[in-house]
Amino acid sequence: MLFDILKSRRSIRKFQNKEVEKEKIDVILKSALLSPSSRSIRPWQFIAVTDAVLIRQLSLCRGPASQFLSGAPLAIVVLADKTSSDAWIEDTSIAATIIQLTVQDLDLGSCWIQVRERFHTEQETAGDYIREVLEIPEQYRVECMIAIGYPAEEKKPYEESTLLYQKLHYNKF
Ligand SMILES: Cc1cc2nc3c(=O)[nH]c(=O)nc-3n(C[C@H](O)[C@H](O)[C@H](O)COP(=O)(O)O)c2cc1C
Structure with missing residues:
Protein backbone atom coordinates (compact mmCIF):
# COMPACT_ATOMS: atom_id res chain seq x y z
CA MET A 1 0.00 0.00 0.00
CA LEU A 2 1.37 3.43 -0.94
CA PHE A 3 0.70 4.75 2.57
CA ASP A 4 3.09 2.11 4.00
CA ILE A 5 5.77 3.14 1.51
CA LEU A 6 5.29 6.78 2.55
CA LYS A 7 5.71 5.87 6.22
CA SER A 8 8.84 3.78 5.66
CA ARG A 9 10.63 6.14 3.26
CA ARG A 10 13.53 7.83 5.02
CA SER A 11 16.56 9.62 3.62
CA ILE A 12 19.35 7.08 3.20
CA ARG A 13 22.89 8.44 2.91
CA LYS A 14 24.91 5.25 3.43
CA PHE A 15 24.87 2.57 0.78
CA GLN A 16 26.07 -1.01 0.38
CA ASN A 17 28.87 -1.63 -2.08
CA LYS A 18 26.44 -3.25 -4.49
CA GLU A 19 25.24 -2.19 -7.93
CA VAL A 20 21.59 -1.41 -8.62
CA GLU A 21 20.34 -3.93 -11.19
CA LYS A 22 19.60 -2.59 -14.68
CA GLU A 23 15.99 -3.85 -14.42
CA LYS A 24 15.47 -1.70 -11.32
CA ILE A 25 17.11 1.35 -12.93
CA ASP A 26 14.75 0.91 -15.89
CA VAL A 27 11.68 0.82 -13.62
CA ILE A 28 12.88 3.93 -11.76
CA LEU A 29 13.42 5.85 -14.99
CA LYS A 30 10.09 4.76 -16.47
CA SER A 31 8.35 5.87 -13.27
CA ALA A 32 9.95 9.30 -13.71
CA LEU A 33 8.57 9.50 -17.24
CA LEU A 34 5.08 8.80 -15.85
CA SER A 35 5.18 11.98 -13.74
CA PRO A 36 2.43 14.50 -14.31
CA SER A 37 3.55 17.96 -15.45
CA SER A 38 1.99 21.35 -15.97
CA ARG A 39 0.12 21.46 -19.29
CA SER A 40 1.76 18.06 -19.91
CA ILE A 41 4.82 19.89 -21.27
CA ARG A 42 7.14 17.36 -19.58
CA PRO A 43 10.09 19.77 -19.53
CA TRP A 44 12.29 17.34 -17.54
CA GLN A 45 15.28 15.23 -18.48
CA PHE A 46 16.85 12.52 -16.33
CA ILE A 47 20.48 11.42 -16.33
CA ALA A 48 21.18 8.07 -14.66
CA VAL A 49 24.81 8.13 -13.57
CA THR A 50 26.51 4.83 -12.65
CA ASP A 51 30.07 5.69 -13.70
CA ALA A 52 32.10 5.79 -10.47
CA VAL A 53 34.37 8.60 -11.67
CA SER A 84 9.95 25.42 -22.08
CA SER A 85 7.80 25.76 -18.95
CA ASP A 86 7.33 28.28 -16.12
CA ALA A 87 6.43 25.32 -13.89
CA TRP A 88 9.71 23.42 -14.38
CA ILE A 89 10.55 23.59 -10.68
CA GLU A 90 7.25 21.96 -9.72
CA ASP A 91 7.51 19.44 -12.56
CA THR A 92 11.04 18.34 -11.67
CA SER A 93 10.19 18.20 -7.94
CA ILE A 94 7.22 15.94 -8.61
CA ALA A 95 9.35 13.66 -10.79
CA ALA A 96 12.08 13.53 -8.14
CA THR A 97 9.51 12.56 -5.51
CA ILE A 98 8.10 9.84 -7.75
CA ILE A 99 11.65 8.54 -8.24
CA GLN A 100 12.15 8.40 -4.45
CA LEU A 101 8.87 6.55 -3.86
CA THR A 102 9.59 4.04 -6.65
CA VAL A 103 13.06 3.49 -5.19
CA GLN A 104 11.48 2.75 -1.81
CA ASP A 105 9.06 0.29 -3.38
CA LEU A 106 12.06 -1.54 -4.93
CA ASP A 107 13.68 -2.00 -1.47
CA LEU A 108 16.35 0.54 -2.29
CA GLY A 109 17.17 3.72 -0.38
CA SER A 110 17.58 7.29 -1.60
CA CYS A 111 18.29 10.86 -0.61
CA TRP A 112 17.56 14.14 -2.38
CA ILE A 113 20.54 16.47 -2.93
CA GLN A 114 19.39 20.02 -3.58
CA VAL A 115 21.12 21.70 -6.52
CA ARG A 116 18.93 24.64 -7.60
CA GLU A 117 19.88 27.82 -5.67
CA ARG A 118 22.93 26.11 -4.17
CA PHE A 119 26.62 26.85 -4.76
CA HIS A 120 29.73 24.87 -5.65
CA THR A 121 32.02 27.81 -4.85
CA GLU A 122 31.35 31.50 -4.17
CA GLN A 123 31.57 32.11 -7.93
CA GLU A 124 29.99 28.99 -9.38
CA THR A 125 26.54 27.53 -8.83
CA ALA A 126 26.18 23.83 -8.07
CA GLY A 127 24.07 23.57 -11.22
CA ASP A 128 26.76 25.07 -13.47
CA TYR A 129 29.33 22.71 -11.95
CA ILE A 130 27.10 19.70 -12.74
CA ARG A 131 26.38 21.01 -16.23
CA GLU A 132 30.13 21.04 -16.91
CA VAL A 133 30.71 17.56 -15.47
CA LEU A 134 27.84 15.98 -17.44
CA GLU A 135 28.05 18.18 -20.58
CA ILE A 136 24.49 19.48 -20.19
CA PRO A 137 23.47 22.20 -22.69
CA GLU A 138 23.04 25.80 -21.51
CA GLN A 139 19.23 26.05 -21.46
CA TYR A 140 18.86 23.25 -18.88
CA ARG A 141 18.71 23.79 -15.13
CA VAL A 142 19.40 21.10 -12.55
CA GLU A 143 16.82 20.84 -9.76
CA CYS A 144 18.37 18.04 -7.74
CA MET A 145 20.20 14.74 -7.73
CA ILE A 146 18.76 11.62 -6.15
CA ALA A 147 21.40 9.34 -4.60
CA ILE A 148 20.24 5.73 -4.81
CA GLY A 149 21.47 2.34 -3.62
CA TYR A 150 20.93 -0.57 -1.27
CA PRO A 151 20.77 0.90 2.24
CA ALA A 152 23.68 0.42 4.62
CA GLU A 153 21.88 2.23 7.43
CA GLU A 154 18.56 1.51 9.11
CA LYS A 155 16.08 4.24 9.90
CA LYS A 156 12.81 3.84 11.72
CA PRO A 157 9.62 4.33 9.71
CA TYR A 158 7.45 7.30 10.67
CA GLU A 159 4.67 6.59 13.15
CA GLU A 160 1.19 7.97 12.63
CA SER A 161 1.08 9.18 16.25
CA THR A 162 3.92 11.66 15.57
CA LEU A 163 2.41 13.30 12.48
CA LEU A 164 1.93 17.08 12.68
CA TYR A 165 -1.84 16.99 12.77
CA GLN A 166 -1.90 20.68 13.79
CA LYS A 167 -0.99 21.50 10.18
CA LEU A 168 -4.28 20.11 8.94
CA HIS A 169 -7.30 22.36 8.44
CA TYR A 170 -10.81 21.54 7.44
CA ASN A 171 -12.91 23.88 5.32
CA LYS A 172 -11.30 27.10 6.61
CA PHE A 173 -7.80 27.82 8.01
C1 LIG B 1 13.73 19.75 -1.38
C2 LIG B 1 14.66 18.89 -0.55
C3 LIG B 1 16.00 19.18 -0.52
C4 LIG B 1 16.88 18.36 0.21
N1 LIG B 1 18.21 18.60 0.13
C5 LIG B 1 19.07 17.76 0.76
C6 LIG B 1 20.48 17.91 0.60
O1 LIG B 1 20.95 18.77 -0.15
N2 LIG B 1 21.30 17.07 1.27
C7 LIG B 1 20.81 16.07 2.07
O2 LIG B 1 21.61 15.33 2.66
N3 LIG B 1 19.46 15.89 2.25
C8 LIG B 1 18.60 16.69 1.59
N4 LIG B 1 17.24 16.49 1.70
C9 LIG B 1 16.72 15.42 2.57
C10 LIG B 1 16.08 16.02 3.84
O3 LIG B 1 17.11 16.44 4.70
C11 LIG B 1 15.19 14.95 4.49
O4 LIG B 1 14.16 14.60 3.59
C12 LIG B 1 14.56 15.46 5.78
O5 LIG B 1 15.55 15.64 6.78
C13 LIG B 1 13.51 14.49 6.34
O6 LIG B 1 14.07 13.21 6.57
P1 LIG B 1 13.48 11.91 5.84
O7 LIG B 1 13.71 12.08 4.37
O8 LIG B 1 14.25 10.75 6.42
O9 LIG B 1 12.01 11.84 6.14
C14 LIG B 1 16.36 17.28 0.97
C15 LIG B 1 14.99 17.00 0.92
C16 LIG B 1 14.15 17.77 0.16
C17 LIG B 1 12.68 17.40 0.08
Missing part, protein backbone atom coordinates in the same frame (compact mmCIF):
# COMPACT_ATOMS: atom_id res chain seq x y z
CA LEU A 54 31.39 10.81 -12.60
CA ILE A 55 29.61 10.01 -9.33
CA ARG A 56 32.74 11.04 -7.42
CA GLN A 57 32.84 14.33 -9.38
CA LEU A 58 29.13 14.94 -8.72
CA SER A 59 29.65 14.27 -5.02
CA LEU A 60 31.95 17.32 -4.92
CA CYS A 61 29.24 19.68 -6.19
CA ARG A 62 28.28 21.06 -2.75
CA GLY A 63 31.19 20.14 -0.49
CA PRO A 64 30.14 18.27 2.67
CA ALA A 65 26.41 18.57 1.82
CA SER A 66 26.78 16.26 -1.18
CA GLN A 67 29.82 14.20 -0.12
CA PHE A 68 27.79 11.11 0.76
CA LEU A 69 26.92 10.68 -2.92
CA SER A 70 30.44 9.27 -3.47
CA GLY A 71 29.29 6.06 -1.74
CA ALA A 72 26.21 5.58 -3.94
CA PRO A 73 26.21 3.25 -6.96
CA LEU A 74 23.58 5.35 -8.75
CA ALA A 75 22.64 9.02 -9.03
CA ILE A 76 19.73 10.33 -11.02
CA VAL A 77 20.18 13.95 -12.00
CA VAL A 78 16.84 15.69 -12.48
CA LEU A 79 16.90 18.70 -14.79
CA ALA A 80 14.63 20.64 -17.09
CA ASP A 81 14.64 23.01 -20.02
CA LYS A 82 13.77 26.20 -18.13
CA THR A 83 12.71 27.93 -21.34
